[in-house]
Amino acid sequence: MTQPSAPAPAPREQLVARSNRLGSDPRVTNYAGGNTSAKGVETDPVTGEPVELVWVKGSGGDLGTLTEKNLAVLRLDRLRALTGVYPGVEREDEMVAAFDYCLHGKGGAAPSIDTAMHGLVDAPHVDHLHPDSGIAIATSADGERLTSEIFGDRVVWVPWRRPGFQLGLDIAAIKAANPQAIGCILGGHGITAWGEDSDEVEARSLEIIRTAEQAIDAATAALAERGEHPFGPVRPGFEALPDDERRRRAAALAPVVRGLASADRPQVGHVTDSEVVLDFLSREKLARLAELGTSCPDHFLRTKVKPLVVDLPADAPLEDVVARLRELHEAYRADYAGYYERNAEPGSPAMRGADPAIVLVPGVGMFSFGKDKQTARVAGEFYVNAINVMRGAEALSTYAPIDEREKFRIEYWALEEAKLQRMPAPKPLATRVAVVTGAASGIGKAIAERLAAEGACVVVADLDAEKARAAAAEIGTSDVAVGIAADVTDEAAVAAMIDAACLAFGGVDLVVNNAGLSISKPLLETTTRDWDLQHDVMARGSFLVAREAARAMIAQRLGGDIVYIASKNSLFAGPNNIAYSATKADQAHQVRLLAAELGEHGIRVNGINPDGVVRGSGIFAGGWGAQRAAVYGVDEQDLGAYYAQRTLLKKEVLPEHVAAAVVALTGPDLVQTTGLHVPVDSGVAAAFLR
Template sequence: MATDAAKELIARSNRLGADPRNTNYAGGNTSAKGTDIDPVTGEPVELIWVKGSGGDLGTLTESGLAVLRLDRARALVNVYPGVEREDEMVAAYDYTLHGRGGAAPSIDTTMHCLVDAAHVDHLHPDSGIAIAAAADGEALTAEIFGGRVAWVPWVRPGFQLGLDIARIKAENPGVIGAILGGHGITAWADTSDEVEANSLWIINTAARYIEEHGKPDPFGAALPGYEPLPEAERRAKAAALVPHLRAIASHDRPQVGHFIDTDAVLDFLAREKHPQLAELGTSCPDHFLRTKVKPLVVDLPSTASVEEIVDRLPALHEAYRADYTAYYERGAAAARAQGEEPPAIRGADPAIVLVPGVGMFSFGADKQTARVAGEFFLNAINVMRGAEALSTYAPIEESEKFRIEYWALEEAKLQRRPKPKPLATRIALVTGAASGIGKATATRLAAEGACVVIADLDLEKAQAAAAELGSADIAVGVQVDVTDEDQVQAAVDAALLAFGGLDIVVNNAGLSLSKSLLETTVADWDLQHNVMAKGSFLVSRASAKALIDQKLGGDIIYISSKNSVFAGPNNIAYSATKADQAHQVRLLAAELGEHGVKVNGINPDGVVRGSGIFAGGWGAKRAAVYGVPEEKLGEYYAQRTLLKREVLPEHVANAVFVLCTGDLDHTTGLHIPVDAGVAAAFLR
């Protein structure tokens, strides 16, 4: 159970981390010192609780704290081998843990242990980093804070930086914190409330000074032709571009994307200084670990067409990869000259792509990583604005960026990540996904690591189904009438903008009217064909363009029916449209194979429980045809199968999952029966 000191620390961390003006996601760390009872000796023991490696202040809980014995942690000073070997000190913290120690200690733990204050905050606020990354940051620190805040020149996070800050605190009793060159801020105090107040004072004082003394146009004059496009136009352009951008961001490995078109991004791209500032890249270590050292900037005005930008991308991508590879080789050569072997290059594709007039596209191994990368570059833009408003933006040297990006400790952190799920980096669009087979399919795909767009005629139900799967980093709900061409395109565009691409399309939307030939009206016929035959065609056509543009292959799956090959009574319109869907599978498999897109179908039968179709009246009518009570229809269907098993929505979802995995990466044009065995519906 957490002590009062730990509880105060968690509450303070959550407050600070909830405001992006104070720190970025997973950035910074906080600590508290106090006493607890040693369960072995029964005596009081001095401890330090500090946010662990990789945690986020805004969502920090007790499990995210590292807990160390303070005397042993401070004693590490006696065995410190020097800055050349300071990485070894991280492993040494294993011998200072209290009990199991909680979360893994971060690289900044030394600072928290050695600074002689009961409470310490280390944060990455935009206003503070603007001072830290300014060419004359030291002079600005003295002017802005009037001697209450010290200046610490850039030192890579680690044991030496902790020693330096502890010394500054000891030598300057009137100082409440420090600006860390190229990095962030640190504050300290004797109580949790006081350190929080000190942190906020530093942040707000810096922000107020920038606002009051900064140049009105820090990014320079407006560039004619680079103005932000109107919202509807730029989002349509973004949707058209993102498959092409994902293709270049995924050259080395598939990525998920995120789109930002805030005023701060659009204004940056509309100003004359944006090319040279973007070339300088980010400064704070937390930034470029996620954004890479610099973005790819499309060097065309807002007025450039989608086609012009697409034509320009290959050359820009080639130049970016060559530049990044050269950066890696320079850094690796320097490391080897010092007797170190750096980790292998992690890919040379951009994580951030900037398009004037449109916005910023960020990419990562999952949606959260992509989103956070974009948020971090937005932080970087804010930092550039503040630094340029007061001085000149001057990030840390390239060699230092390489040392951080390819730090052995960062590589070890990456290696500790859980193994990706089978559908990680894949983005799925499922129609009719608010209930029944569609909902079960969306649920299974999300459970296997995919990002999912739940498309349904009922927006409220679609959004509710998405919320059941988790945050917007996992699933979103959109409204679509699959019979409407414009709505279908809007749904596909929404998927592209939500997750940066599209990999899996499940044509599941459907309905059924159980009527004999003579009872079936033209309206009945048209309704079922519009929803399932025409609807599947529209969804497949709109999706196929994105799949082709991405150059990553993909899967289109039709939820057809046993009735596509089996002739039963009183369902001519339904069965005919299912046969149409079944042949669309064959036709599209033949056409899209050259693009690596697999097209397959699933033929369920008798999916009664959880089915929106059966609940909508189809079940009662089919029960009447077969002469059984409606509540017994599932059992009736089961008994007529070879396996005598009832088919549930989850069984169909299982088949969808299998078709999307690498185990069936050579299979296209296939129809999989999920009917528990209906001999009359055997395909051959």
């Protein structure tokens, strides 16, 4: 008996699968770039009659991770009927609101500005993508001629037009007039392809992309045969520095650059030193091409219209590079303000900030910035796309992006402003970069988790590298937390820890000196090794961490927070605890000393005095609990309850209570507080601050 064949996937299911395939290939489109659609028929649940629908990727979605809930679903008859009320290109933005009257069913994503393109083009399946190779043709000075030479009549040139309803009408007309065509090159923008089914449109999209790649490869090879390069010859002295030297310099420059990029509002940073970037920075055409800026709207909305470029050789003295960065930053801000003033019209959104999103340093790499780590990283990825586009355009012809006026119309588009206004409010510690020592367990882990939950990027530092990485992975992706090994007693290791934070997130804003241990012994049994070990980890370690963190914070010029996890024992004279209590008293006085010294730099230094944190504590689990239980004559498992009963509040102190105190001290509510010690001990009268 023949088994019935499985039903064909529904159009929306085909669309999601196709989108995920296309979005997973960086040669096809960039993160959150492009959109795809499918048309089909379903039964209207109200009338019971068939209704034509279009499913299209919604506003702000990403093709690689697209699901059905990220699709906007519209009635095709109503969408196409909008052509009868279209008021013209001067008022085309009004059509976005009209899309809401075409929606079908509940839920789904908000329709994007490109919805018209997908609905008006007479094809069941449409792809609009931003491949580097396609944009290279789209931004070439003679893109129309190149399109004809490379594709014949299979792909049609569409002159630049800002995305919107009119562009949808243009492409629909071009497809109708060119029945042999499989798609088009959109000047200054990207590509669009269409097909009768999902497989056909995907194949056509890939055909356009691969054909463009082959043309660029051939042109690049022809240049190479003549000893030439699309970006010109290498400039002597601008070549990439050796790996170790390059990373050291990047770590030293990162806080400086981040501070400059945060003049208007705090930013998180990302460093890219890939071969693609370093080669571009070494070439003769760097200055000219960087000044022209990016072209594809998806690019410059994330990278700004152009980067800040350091014009010094790779091996210039570090202090000269820093001084030049500060000069260039002032010039960049003035230039950007001029760009805004030249192009702003009555009703334009206010200038959002004049700082660069991309900073290029020859020999070192690219620093990119955003409101969080993912945004900063993606900005860098988009500028790599822009480099690839410029290389392709210069191989084929001459790079000629859309003009300044058109860039401004995109960047300060009312629709983009509305999208920004819909973004959720940032969390209290958003943009802050935190380093927590001893963070793989206990109090340190609770602090790291809470800081991340409040929006901070977190470096989980611990003597045990594997545990540090595991703790960071529990907190989130590498855009949120990274785990590194750090021996706080080792000067070089501490410097490397701060360097790692600068390379991971651009700098350091918040440091928690939490690493510690304890050995409970009477005076006569306490050895010099016991004494030295505890002082090395907590007194010396806190000093080293604070010093290196302050160095980075001062370079940033953004202020900062240093928090010491001291102890009730810094004040309370308990039995059999000479080494631990003495080193905690050392830490407590470091708080006062550094608060007095670092205040002029806007760096606040505060301390927390916990007590009786047994549950989840690495110190107590490592033998300290058994020792203290023996001193007090209770079972180790009852130690937490014992500590609670001797407090005024009669409540056990947990790691998360200490973490809450860290957030209170470093959040937005106590910004005028420094030199303070906060007890987190449920009330121990003998440890009251006097």
